[in-house]
Amino acid sequence: MDTDAVRTFVAVADTGQFSHAADDLSITQQAASKRVAALEKDLGVRLFTRTARGARLTVDGQAFLPRARELLQAEQRAAAAVRPGRRPLRVDVIGRRLAPAGLLSAFRRTHPGTELTVVTHLPAADAAIEAVRSGTIDAAFRAVIRPARQLPAGVQAVRVLDEPVQLLTGPGHRLAAARVVTPDQLAGHRIWIPGLVAGTEWTAFYEELAAAFGLTIDAADPDFGTEPLLDTVASVPALATLVGEQTHLIWPAHYDLRRIAVRDPAPVYPHALIWHTDNPHPALTMLRDYLGSQPGHSSAVTWTPGWAQPPADRVSSR
Helix, strand or coil, X not given: CCHHHHHHHHHHHHHCCHHHHHHHHCCCHHHHHHHHHHHHHHHCCCCEEEECCEEEECHHHHHHHHHHHHHHHHHHHHHHHHCCCCCXXXXXXXCCCCHHHHHHHHHHHHCCCCCXXXXXXXXXXXHHHHHHHHCCCCEEEECCCCCHHHCCCCEEEEEEEEEEEEEEECCCCCCCCCCEECHHHHCCCEEECCCCCCCCHHHHHHHHHHHHHCCEEECCCCCCCHHHHHHHHXXXXXXXXXXXXXXXXXXXXXXXXXXXXXCCCEEEEEEEEEEXXXXXXXXXXXXXXXXXXXXXXXXXXXXXXXCCCCXXXXXXXX
């Protein structure tokens, strides 16, 4: 059913005049008459009786009027559900314990009226990039392996946060008493990162880190989650793992785990924001402006993979 014709019918019913309805809708009287005539033909009934004093609803017109109003209200609700600014901003992160989730939480505190939907089910950067391209999500936080020239048309990725990597050990590890270690000091130690998946950006990061500093990264065994990982590192002195500085971890006090800074150089994980340039959601602009105002890159001596994009001065659209 032509909603413009229904809207014209309601306007004529409210004003009692085709000419007044046409003025309200910014169309000609002839166009208003044609719309109503087409609607009458579609319904198979007459909706108005034309008189010298205007248009009067027929019995069928009176029956149709409340349903016509409901139809127009439903149209407005449907449009509002997807109109930018009327629906939550959908943003992908790898996990809710990791640094990008913390960035989103801080952004939400700064903009308390902004509605967010956090997505965590996309397996890797390529899936997130495709979801941004297709409009399934509005933005994603990922480390982007492919060069900018290989991104789909309209998709942009800007490096927004360099997150230092820390060594996590149990109390019996040989480096447990250290406050700071260098990447070279990690050589010869077994660093356990279970469940690394080939083709993902985090696997690419650790593979290049291992190659750069001669590290032994053991990806054996499935990834059963954070709690079993912490339990094993706490109880096996020969094991350590690597975690992001801003990764939110909680463990029982008796684990006595140690988070040790890695410096000279400090390996940093290059988080990027991915979005589509045609996306008009106002909260996306707000998020980009917020990220552009944050200190995302360290002034210390750092190491990043060769595929990491150069850091951007800011991520704002302005």
